[in-house]
Amino acid sequence: METQSKKLLFLISFLSFTLSFAQTKISGKVTYRNKGISEVNVTLKDTYDGATTDANGNFSFETSEKGNKVLTFTHPKYIDVEKPITIENQEVSINAELKEQINEIDAVVVSAGSIEASDKKRATALLTPIDIYTTAGADGQISSALTYLPGVQKVGETEGLFIRGGTGTESKIFMDGSLINNYFSSSVPGIAGRDRFNTSLFKGNVFSSGGYSALYGQALSGALMLESVDLPEQSSYDFGISPIFLSGGFQRLSDSKNSSFGATLGYSNLKLMQEVFNFNTNFSDAPQGLNADFNFRIKIKSGGFFKYYGMYDSNRMGVTVESLEPGNDFSLVNLKGKNTYHNLSFKQKFGKYLLNTSASYSYNTSDLKFSTQNNEIETGNTKVLNDANYINFKAVLERKINKISALRGGFELNSTSEKLNFNDFVEKHYKDLISAAFVETDLGFSNQLSAKIGVRAENSSYLKKSNIAPRVALAYRFAKDWTTSFAYGLFYQNPESKYINGPANLGFQQSQHYIFQVQRATDGRSLRFEAFYKKYDDLLKVKNLPFTDGQNQYIQTADNNGGYGYAKGLELFWRDKKTFENIDYWISYSFLDSKRDFINYPFNLKPNFASEHTISAVAKRFIPKWKTGVNFSYTYAKGRPYYDIAAKDVNGESMYYIRNEGRLKDYNALNFSINYLPNLGKKDAKAFTVLVLSVSNILGTKNVYGYNFSMDGSRNSAVVPPVNTFIFVGAFISFGVDKTQDAINNNL
Structure with missing residues (x-):
């Protein structure tokens, strides 16, 4: 009995234990x-x-x-x-x-009208510094490389970014948030100035062909925002040598790796190449230039970061052309230009806030002398001397709302002081202080929907007027890898100061942008389609102002803001780095329909700087085994219109009319370059060398940029490139750092 009780007790315990694990x-x-x-x-x-x-x-x-x-x-x-x-x-x-996890990686980004290229955006970057250096025909210049993107016109006779039917002065360039005045070197009529700034100075850029952020202003067409490099990885020394220039520089990194300083010095002279090539331009004084710069970077203990960059640049040239006027054999132009630029920026986080401040100062002088020559005797001298000082200051405070939403605001001051002496008969001193305040917010509603909303207000002390410019952009991801964006904005810009030679009741020029974009971005491939419409109002109109020297000569001076116009078009961009091994290529197409009545146009005309159809193609093949890159680029642009606009007296009023007009021949240029990374010295030596051979317009196409006309309009001469085909050979050497593998990786 006792045994059965024990068995029963064991069975009950076992069942209880088993049930506890049911x-x-x-x-x-x-x-x-x-x-x-x-x-x-x-x-x-x-x-x-x-x-x-x-x-x-x-x-x-x-x-x-x-x-x-x-x-x-x-x-x-x-x-x-x-x-x-x-x-x-x-x-x-x-x-x-569940609720969606909003994060920076998956969130859709507003991109209508803008292209970003930086380390952060390497997967979809369109123009990184290595792209600019290896694009055949770009000559290592940022502005030239941008002409291979949709929306930027190829205008060879003058400097500037001509964006979507806008003039070169309607786009602005910024460095670390601060405006760069006189980004291009001084130039003479018919020969474009070059970039003053070295491409290697910048680690990334955002190029906006319309609808840009409220943080930037005074540009009717577009903006290029450049971000300078940070601390170098290690100290280095750099040298460059070619038949047209010599350069040398260094970067010194402190032992603590919290600060650095560096400097470069360069000299260029085209005289040797003028002896080798058959130049279209007769340089009586071959173009030459001297440039020097100094920089430092300091990271402080609290996490703040100082950047300074200062540069000095001088250039000179002389040009002699056959005179179009009877009684004169030649016309001569001589140029002496000097420029200095200084930029100091500071970035610091304070808890949830980020402060960005920047200040810049620029001084530029351009001394132009026009004269005629008859029997080797100079006559009819005309002098134009321009001295200008510019100061810019900007402060931006930003607070993150969540991972993809933020609120930022700030203010900007832009001071201009320009002195002009025209032939000792016209003197002016133009001064203006543009004060601006802005606020902008990034709103991430979800990983599929985001918006950027901002407003900018400006006041001009010269115009004694103010404006308010609202801007809004939306982006929506409607399928995997596919996004669509829309942007609208109102943009204001002061009339060009070079036309302001006396009292005039002037106001801001303005434009409205409407941009629609569809984009597909995957690893190694990018497809963009963009449609835009721009409406111009209150554009500057000029009138003839007679000299007081009794020679029956005139200069153009600001009259009113009665001008207007429009620009509309379609753009397509395709880039592919994945389909073909070690081959990177892109194709862009732009259609532009534009008309405007401004400056001295007698009525609404197609601008002489706007081409209806532009096609560009770039292809790069890197051969890792040979450490060699082979690059091609091609540009076609339908011939632009040209006008010979003259003035006549009607009832005591000076009226403009078209005396001669036509259309230029279509523009074509095929360019080639090759870059080789040789092994110099010991295998483990910290050195990096690039040998470059570049040939622009290898087919020798005789392109024409426009025509100059005589005083009576009966004779003309073509405006052409200084040389049809140009060959550049150079070597760039760095000691202290081996960038060979980085260069290879960036090309793959």
Whole structure:
């Protein structure tokens, strides 16, 4: 009996122990906006029990746990959710509704009208510094490389970014947030100035062909925002040598790696190449220039970062052309130009706030002398001397709202002081202070929808007027890798100061931008389609102002803001770095329909700087085994219109009319370059060398940029490039750092 009792007691204990480990089923469904989500990890907290949802969001698993527990739901694209449950002996059914996890990687970015190229955007970057250096025909210049993107016109006779039917002065360039005045070197009529700034100075850029941020102003067409490099990885010395220039520089990194300083010096002279090539331009004084710069970078203990860059640049040249006027054999132009630029910026985080400040100063002088020559005797001298000082200051305070939303605001001051002496008969001193305040917010509603909304207000002390410019942009991801963006903005700009030679009732010029974009971006490929419409109002109109020297000569001077116009078009861009091994290529197409009545146009005309159709193609083939890159580029632009606009007296009023007009021949240019990375010195030596051979317009196409006309309009001469085909050979050497592998990786 006692034995049976023991057996019964053991059986009861065993059953109780077994029941304590009985499995309880837990099931349910996980949804987002009433749709099931797959691949969600459902776990009983602090246990190994759980499951993963199926394609419909359903899950089911069994557990032996009892009592009050917590069920967790996790997925990389959604916010984690925890739900309390009580497990007894009956089945538990529980559902969960997740919310999207908003993050910088998955969030759609507003991109209508803009192209960003930087380390942060390397997957979709369109023009990194290595792109600019290796684009055949760009000559290592940022502004030249941008002409291979849609929306930028190829205008060879004058400097500037001609964007979507806008003049070269309607686009502005910024460095670390601060305006760069006189980005291009001084020039003579018919020969464009070059970039003053070295491409290697910048680590990234944002190029906007319209609808740009409220942080920037005084540009009717577009803006280029450049970001300078940070601390170097290590100290180095650099040298460059070619038949047209010599350069040398260094960067010194401190032992603590929290600061650096550096400098460069360069000299260029085209005289040797003038002897070798058959130049179209007769340089009586070959173009030559001297440039020097100094920089420092300091990272302070609190995390703040100072950057300084200062440069000095001088250039000179003389040009002699056959005179179009009877009684004179030649016309001569001589130029002497000097420029200095200084930029200091500071960035610092204060808790949830980020402060960006920048200040710049620029001084520029241009001394032009026009004369005629008859029997080797100079006559009819005309002098134009321009001295200008510019000061810019900007402060921006930003606060992050969440991972993809932010609010920023600030102010900007832009001071201009220009002195002009025209032949000792016209003297002026133009002064203006433009004060601006702005506020802007990035709103991330979800990973599929975002917006950028801003407003900018400006006041001009010269015009004694103010403006308010609202700007808004939206972006929506409608499918994987596919996004669409829309941007609208109002933009203001002062009339060009070179036309302001006396009192005039002037106001701001303005333009309205409407931009629609569809983009597909995947790893190694990018496709962009963009349509735009720009409306111009209050454009500057000029009139003839007679000299007081009795020679019946005139200069153009500002009259009113009665001008207007429009520009509309379609653009396509395709870049592919993936389809063909070690080959990177892109194709861009722009259609532009533009008309405007401004400056001295007698009525609404197609601008003489706007081509209806532009096609560009760039191809780069890097051969790792040979450490060699082979690059081609091609540009076609439909011939631009040209006008000979003259003035006549009508009832005591000077009226403009078209005396001669026509269309230029279509522009064509095929360019080639090759860059080789040789191994010099010991195998493990810290040195980097690039040998470059570049040939522009290898087919020797005789392009024409426009025509000059005589005083009476009966004779003309073509404006052509200084040389049809140009060959450049150079070597660039760095000591102290081996960038060979980086260069190879960037080309792949």
